[in-house]
Amino acid sequence: MRCSHVLALLACAPLLTAAFAAAPSSEYTFAFLRSGPKRAEFKGEAMTEMMRGHMANIGRLAAEKKLAVAGPFGSPSPDPQLRGIFIFFGGDVAAAEALCQTDPSIAAGIFSTEVVPFRTTKDLGDVLRRAMVFEERRKADPSIPMKEGMSTYVLLFADDHAKAAAALGPVRAGGGIVMEGSFGGSRAGKGLFLLDARDIAAGEALLAPHREALGSHQLMPWYGSAELRRSAATP
Secondary structure, three states, rough: OOOOOHHEEEEEOOOOOOOOOOOOEEEEEEEEEEEEHHHHHHHHHHHHHHHHHHHHHHHHHHOOOEEEOOOOOEOOOOOEEEEEEEEEOOOHHHHHHHHHHHOOHHHHEEEEEEEEEEEOOOHHHHHHHHHHHHHHHHOOOOOHHHHHHHEEEEEEEEEEEHHHHHOOOOOOOOOOOOOOOOEEEEHHEEEEEEEOOHHHHHHHHHHHHHHHHHHOEEEEEEEEOHHHHHHOOOO
């Protein structure tokens, strides 16, 4: 999965500006994308064509106000099989699984998915709307580099969301958490914290005073919209 996942969302600016007029919901659906069982069977032009379809489908789902966030994991990663994430609007897992299957690369087995409910008070509709505004500005002024709309982050996956949330109080107060949320379904009780850190080393430094109180957790480098950081909404 490449960083162009999010670029596909940015390309949908005119359609999405009007699409996000509705009030935001705290209920979303989170999809983990992993390397699928057929990944090794696609090479060269066959893989390129699949990725074109993958990107086109991301853009379509965003334009239809179904997909809120998409982005790939970076490296080094403690779990190289994890390729990226989708966050869909609404808490219907079956509907999100069906949307995943409209992606040709998922349907073909290049990627496999794990879909679970996800709750956050972060207004992801507003984040994406901000990204659309940035893209419209960039199109009007080609001197603005596309990379200004993107950013690296560190995702913290905690096995005990409540325990980690309590331990991270000082980090939250200092603005070090860009977004946080809790999972349901097979991951019930677990949590996600998107850290305002550019790489794993920076994330570890941010967490250093609190690591023992966090409980079991995993840090993953991730690449996504810079608007997640710029938005002023409470995580």
